[in-house]
Amino acid sequence: MKTSLSGRIGSHLAAYGSTALFLLPVYILINLSIRPVGDLTPAFIPSSHATLDNFVNAWTQSSLPGAIVTSIFVTVAACAVVIVFATMAAYPLARSTSRLSNATFYLFMVGLLLPFQLGLLPLYFQMRDLGLLGNPLSLVVVYAGVQMPFSIFLITTFLRTGVPLEYEEAARMDGCSNLGAFWRVVVPLLRPVIGTCVILNGVSIWNDFFTPLIYLAGGQQVTIPMAIYQFVGQYSSNWPLIFASLIISMIPVLALYLVFQRYVIQGFAGGLKG
Amino acid sequence: MPETVRRTRMRSLRSPARSLWWLAIPAAIVYLYVVLVPTAQGAYFSFTDWIAGGGAPNWVGLDNFVAVFAGDAGAAAGRTFAIALIVVVIQNVVGLGLALLLNGRIAGRNVLRTIVFAPMVVSALVVGYLFKYIFGPPGSGGVNAVLALLGAPQVDFLGDPTLAMGVIILTIVWQFTGSTMVIYLAGLQGVPEEVNEAAAIDGAGYWKRFWYVTRPLLAPAITINLMLSLIGGLKIFDQIFAVTNGGPGGQTKTISLMIYEYFSLFGYYGKAAALAVVLAVAIGVLSFVQFSVLRRQERQS
Numbered sequence: 001m002k003t004s005l006s007g008r009i010g011s012h013l014a015a016y017g018s019t020a021l022f023l024l025p026v027y028i029l030i031n032l033s034i035r036p037v038g039d040l041t042p043a044f045i046p047s048s049h050a051t052l053d054n055f056v057n058a059w060t061q062s063s064l065p066g067a068i069v070t071s072i073f074v075t076v077a078a079c080a081v082v083i084v085f086a087t088m089a090a091y092p093l094a095r096s097t098s099r100l101s102n103a104t105f106y107l108f109m110v111g112l113l114l115p116f117q118l119g120l121l122p123l124y125f126q127m128r129d130l131g132l133l134g135n136p137l138s139l140v141v142v143y144a145g146v147q148m149p150f151s152i153f154l155i156t157t158f159l160r161t162g163v164p165l166e167y168e169e170a171a172r173m174d175g176c177s178n179l180g181a182f183w184r185v186v187v188p189l190l191r192p193v194i195g196t197c198v199i200l201n202g203v204s205i206w207n208d209f210f211t212p213l214i215y216l217a218g219g220q221q222v223t224i225p226m227a228i229y230q231f232v233g234q235y236s237s238n239w240p241l242i243f244a245s246l247i248i249s250m251i252p253v254l255a256l257y258l259v260f261q262r263y264v265i266q267g268f269a270g271g272l273k274g
Numbered sequence: 275m276p277e278t279v280r281r282t283r284m285r286s287l288r289s290p291a292r293s294l295w296w297l298a299i300p301a302a303i304v305y306l307y308v309v310l311v312p313t314a315q316g317a318y319f320s321f322t323d324w325i326a327g328g329g330a331p332n333w334v335g336l337d338n339f340v341a342v343f344a345g346d347a348g349a350a351a352g353r354t355f356a357i358a359l360i361v362v363v364i365q366n367v368v369g370l371g372l373a374l375l376l377n378g379r380i381a382g383r384n385v386l387r388t389i390v391f392a393p394m395v396v397s398a399l400v401v402g403y404l405f406k407y408i409f410g411p412p413g414s415g416g417v418n419a420v421l422a423l424l425g426a427p428q429v430d431f432l433g434d435p436t437l438a439m440g441v442i443i444l445t446i447v448w449q450f451t452g453s454t455m456v457i458y459l460a461g462l463q464g465v466p467e468e469v470n471e472a473a474a475i476d477g478a479g480y481w482k483r484f485w486y487v488t489r490p491l492l493a494p495a496i497t498i499n500l501m502l503s504l505i506g507g508l509k510i511f512d513q514i515f516a517v518t519n520g521g522p523g524g525q526t527k528t529i530s531l532m533i534y535e536y537f538s539l540f541g542y543y544g545k546a547a548a549l550a551v552v553l554a555v556a557i558g559v560l561s562f563v564q565f566s567v568l569r570r571q572e573r574q575s
Contacts, residue, residue, distance in 0.1 A: 042423055092294050092295045104298060111305060117553065120312070121316050146309065203394075264391075
């Protein structure tokens with residue numbers, strides 16, 4: 001469609017201007033983190049004596065190095081459990097039309113509405129009795145359950161609308177067992193929706209703070225948001241040092257995001273649209 | 275009758291899935307253990323006097339609910355609702371505006387989309403600390419440094435309950451507008467260019483075209499975005515915990531923050547559970563009402 005030159009300039013100005021507003025906090029974050037402690041020039045003015053000392057100090061004085069390992073373990077383990085179990089469950093739930101199967105599906109969907117805080121409190125005592133408080137394994141268990149309904153919803157919807165029955169039928173005619181048809185024919189077709197599940201579950205588990213705040217309190221092993229929380233508590237007004245720790249904590253997830261940004265954005269748009 | 279029998283048999287013959295019902299068992303066990311059973315227990319505990327270090331909990335009926343609302347839970351519920359409402363409005367207006375802007379012919383629009391969406395993938399706690407510094411007290415905050423430089427009076431943003439709420443809302447909007455925008459962008463893909471052009475040839479201006487062509491086609495995206503931002507706003511915890519921790523004087527506390535305080539700091543398990551029940555019911559009722567209203571409008575347009 002033809003638009004006037006002034007209109008095009010206007011929309012470019014608006015687009016770049018609003019994006020710049022979004023970047024302003026990030027600029028302050030970086031600008032302050034490369035500044036020597038005690039340099040009190042206003043945060044908007046570019047730092048004149050840039051240094052990486054804060055990053056070195058944040059890395060050595062915080063529990064971030066161990067926390068990154070813990071966060072990776074928790075996120076990968078919980079994602080794996082959720083996706084394997086949800087894929088297995090979604091197949092019969094999507095294909096069977098029996099009343100029991102429908103009821104089971106709706107029972108899972110109830111979980112989308114229940115706020116996790118309510119169950120999190122009694123589960124705390126379950127974990128205590130199992131001796132798992134302060135142990136990242138407790139987080140894997142919690143996330144596996146909390147994320148299950150949404151993943152089942154996504155995969156079931158995808159199976160019903162995007163995977164025709166004919167493939168399974170053909171596989172069976174070729175002598176495939178039931179399980180073989182599921183594993184060799186259906187699962188490979190689920191790749192797009194499994195990608196969406198990995199992204200949505202991964203981001204929310206990686207960034208979750210409420211659960212570790214309750215389950216890992218007092219423990220030695222912490223996740224990244226917990227490490228940040230402890231570090232901020234320790235150095236409450238040393239903002240350059242804190243900002244360096246914030247940047248370190250953001251690097252893994254931002255790097256992955258920039259590499260896979262197309263898939264991440266599509267995953268969010270498609271998955272949440274569900 | 276034979277017809278239906280044959281069709282059912284055909285269906286079960288066609289998909290091997292029916293004999294694989296047992297594949298759902300692991301997911302069901304995890305879900306029961308982590309979600310359903312503890313939630314039911316939590317609902318039960320909300321009617322008991324269970325506290326940390328106390329004996330076996332006793333049934334006390336609605337006492338916890340009465341007690342928390344006699345305290346500051348009423349005010350906290352009001353604030354939670356206010357935050358959710360304001361966030362819903364701002365996030366959707368800004369998100370839709372950005373989506374329309376970045377759906378147009380803008381050079382490098384993919385880069386701009388990537389930037390606006392980026393805050394969504396980082397931790398809300400980290401974003402909270404960043405904004406806590408920016409709106410810090412006179413003498414140390416980022417905005418106040420600029421005010422000082424300009425010779426303007428400095429403002430204690432987080433020391434004033436209303437301004438502190440504004441900062442919390444800004445923090446949420448900054449982080450989540452990108453995801454709202456992305457969902458609107460996906461919705462805009464469904465608006466055919468030809469329809470828009472035809473309307474333009476018929477002399478419809480930009481706003482007219484938006485209202486009569488784009489908006490009805492965006493209806494599903496609007497429903498999802500309003501639902502997501504409402505639920506997100508009602509559950510909000512990390513940002514408040516980081517920016518104000520409920521202060522000043524407890525005047526930015528929300529229900530989520532009170533649940534945490536009752537549970538972890540005071541050990542009032544029964545009361546914490548009662549607040550969680552209140553939050554659950556509020557989220558359920560409000561989402562249901564919103565969803566039915568929006569669905570009806572969707573069908574009309």
